[in-house]
Amino acid sequence: MSAVAIPGEPSPEGAPPGGRRALAVWGVGVSVYFVAVIFRTSLGVAGLDAADRFHVNASALSTFSILQLLVYAGMQIPVGLLVDRLGTKKVLALGAVLFTAGQLGFAFSPTYGTALASRALLGCGDALTFISVLRLGSRWFPARRGPLVAQFAGLVGMAGNLVSTLVLARLLHGIGWTAAFAGSAAAGAVVLVLVLLFLKDHPEGHEPEPLAHQGAAYVRRQIAASWREPGTRLGLWVHFTTQFPAMVFLLLWGLPFLVEAQGLSRAVAGELLTLVVLSNMVVGLVYGQIVARHHGARLPLALGTVGTTAALWAATLAYPGPHAPMWLLIVLCTVLGACGPASMIGFDFARPANPPERQGTASGITNMGGFVASMTTLFAIGVLLDATGDDYSVAFSVVFVLQALGVSQILRLRGRAARRERERLVASRVETVHVPA
Secondary structure, three states, rough: OOOOOOOOOOOOOOOOOOOOHHHHHHHHHHHHHHHHHHHHHHHHHHHHHHHHHHHOOOOHHHHHHHHHHHHHHOOOHHHHHHHHOOOOHHHHHHHHHHHHHHHHHHHOOHHHHHHHHHHHHHHHHHHHOOHHHHHHHHHHOOOHHHHHHHHHHHHHHHHHHHHHHHHHHHHHHOOOOHHHHHOOOOHHHHHHHHHHOOOOOOOOOOOOOOOOOOHHHHHHHHHHHHHHHHHHHHHHHHHHHHHHHHHHHHHHHHHHHHHHHHOOOOOHHHHHHHHHHHHHHHHHHHHHHHHHHHHHHHHHHHHHHHHHHHHHHHHHHOOOOOOHHHHHHHHHHHHHHOOOHHHHHHHHHHHHOHHHHHHHHHHHHOOOOOOHHHHOOOOOOOOHHHHHOOHHHHOOOHHHHHHHHHHHHHHHHHHHHHHHHHHHHHHHHHHOOOOOO
């Protein structure tokens, strides 16, 4: 019987070694995710320009991000299965090809329809990246490093968001739409070359056991077995409830809200969006350290983030004056920065609930949560803005509905997930004693 890694304890003999080579290989993989996030969030700084370029209203503008997220969310389980089956290198290389083609297509799109198709292609490539990076980390680093590796991946993603907020926004208004988007696509070609030349799926001597079966029956078994685990479902709802407020804000509606509803200039609004990203990066480091050392802190951190986010949104939207004061907007944006790191906690529920051969599938299920919530909120805000004559207070109130739904499911599942995790921990302690097969 083989040894099993226990969260928070030293990895047993035979676990991935980590070290400098692991960092180098993982760095190549995470660079693909970095570029994917730049492309994913590029519309967040170009929303008003896109509305003018394609002559569309708020609902049509939100369709760009909704379609992109619809493709992303819909592909998470297939991507998890692909990663489990094909390995990281092939899936990341395909992702880089697709999201680069989508970014180029968006640069040269002459019509709203072709631009939509380009964002869908970009979403398809983007969908292949994050689950692959999580799988790569689990193959190269000991299990006890899982929370930190996942948070660092999220941190690098937010660095990509920072690039789109600071660099792409300036390029857009300096050299124009086509040159800015086409020029940024060169980064996709660079990371594709890095993947093909330097990325390896796993260290020597740590090859995974080959999966014995392909086809529909295998797919159904993988999905069903992952879904039966309460930890997988809890991970999905934690991701659902925590991620979407910041995602919606950064991906599309933050800039219009700050400019049109709060009366700020684009420059000041851009600085507040940057604050969300910087806060995310700092909080990610803190949350990663806390969860790695204190597994019991996962749910309090997630629910605390949800409650604080809801309170700040309520204070901002209900403020009696014509505009919320700058100090309140700064606090709101700082707290929104915690949403991304809190969503990563969802994977820390799903990961220990599933064996290595189901890690990709379970992560795909979990990752669907926040993107389904984001897609729903993006659509609802666009519809409500058109229906109410751009009343942002009414439109953004949909945030509270989805938070309430998510919290109710978290509370429903937390007991079952905790019991299963305790049972698995006891069994793992026994299995760390090597028993001859």
